[in-house]
Amino acid sequence: MSECIFCKIVGGEIPAVKVYEDDQVLAFMDINPLNNGHTLIIPKKHAETILEIDPDELAAVMKTAQRIAQAIQKALNPDGITVIQLNRRAAGQVIPHLHVHLIPRWEGDELQISRWEPVAGDMEKIKEIGAKIKAEL
């Protein structure tokens, strides 16, 4: 039996407030919401991060994320929606089963996400790193 908490939600071993499911994907409410309407979208088939997931499974997750975002917009009328997906512990991933967060945002909500101060980088270094990534494609 899987020890993964999100696999347990998929298997119905632990409860969740589900808002959508199909063969590939499940969407349910986050139990520690950063704002009202904080929703998670996961593949039903276990995959830890964006690095390992099958591209078709990822596409299904992202398509569903758009549908749920549209439903959140209609249901809650937020001023914005933050979409985040964390990969591995260094990025803040706590549950090692890929999930996309949809976080409704309201002006002035002061959530400490996605509000960084832009600091200009060194263009030579940016180009060098861009070339390194491009060479791997």
Ligand code: AMP
């Ligand atoms: P992350 O840091 O991206 O791995 O976030 C994991 C998220 O899963 C957090 O926002 C948690 O609040 C949420 N979470 C953990 N356990 C559950 C659960 N049983 N049902 C719903 N959401 C959960």
Ligand code: ZN
């Ligand atoms: Zn899992």
